[in-house]
Amino acid sequence: MTASLPPAVPFFPPALFEADRPALIGLVREVGLDPEQRFILGRRTAAFEDRLREDLEAADVVACSSGTSALSLVLRAMDVGPGDEVIVPAFGCAPLAASVVDVGATPVFADIRPDTMTMDPDEAERLVTERTKAVMPAHMFSVMADMPRFAELARRHGLRLLEDSAVAQGGVLRGVPAGLWGEAGLYSFVQVKTCGMPGEGGVVVTRDPALGEKVRMLRNHGQYAGRRFVHHTVGLNSRFDEIQAAFQTYRYSSFPARLARRAEIAAYYTERFTPLAGRGVVPPPPDRDGRCFYVYTVLAEDREALGAHLAEWGVATHVYYPCPLPAHRAFAPYAPPGARWPRAEQAARRHLALPVHHLLTDAQVQHVADLVCAFATERS
């Protein structure tokens, strides 16, 4: 008897840009053969920025070289620097702390909420001092941070509000797109992100035209657009590529469908996993508002055993942040001695990301859900 093998389920799509290859090659030719010979910050970049700006009803969208660079540009545009403190989540990716260190300011780590894994506004508020200049919540995995609370907190304490919305493009909370809750937000286009592209890039999005103008200058060595060699401020090289701009514009119209497929898969997982409460596997809170579906993450009491069980049946999973930010050697100098972030530590121990990309088939999605349910049921 031959048992049919279940389909292998890769974490990232194995043929991410397969369907777009002819278009991509066409655009390489088009830009490459254009007599204009403009390969960065040309009309294609401007057109892509306009497309996003109109779509979001933002004041400005400024394309730059990466999501990390977008964070640095905004912190600089807000004049965050030496002597300033910026409150960041204790659980998340390195650029959250590194971008603050990079401008000479001090990251102050706030603990997270146990269910959403995003920064806890009450914890953030406890850490406000007279040196606090900005607060920088980040949307995590598939859940947006509590932006109404952070906006209110920033207003009350007179703080700048920078929203790390790198993973949340297309997410909307109470009618406001991710990235537009604060004074500035950003999206990353590194290939694994929901609106990723074959290369590196990002955008700053803002409702504040003056801030947008400053970011525009800073991304190109502090020069005004169109006036080269006049430097108003010390900037960076964080420019955007014309081939990528053409590709992003071409592919943007299919972005909602790709996001919708991710949302559909996430909704199915949550429906299957919600009854597992009390059995050691906890899905993200089931709300549909303020969701982005970059990564679908469960919290598992025995994360290693669940990961091994899924691997045994061909399903790849991912642990994003195995330790809290202040526990890394790079950021330990900014952690007050003896301080603890118990919920960040617990999330670091328990989170496990399941495949949720738009190219998964229904059979693959069901296979993943069946395995998780069987694991939780057998264990309890």
Ligand SMILES: *Cc1c(COP(=O)(O)O)cnc(C)c1O
């Ligand atoms: C990916 C990511 C970034 C950085 O974006 P890059 O384009 O990779 O530099 C910043 N913040 C968060 C939360 C991210 O997930």
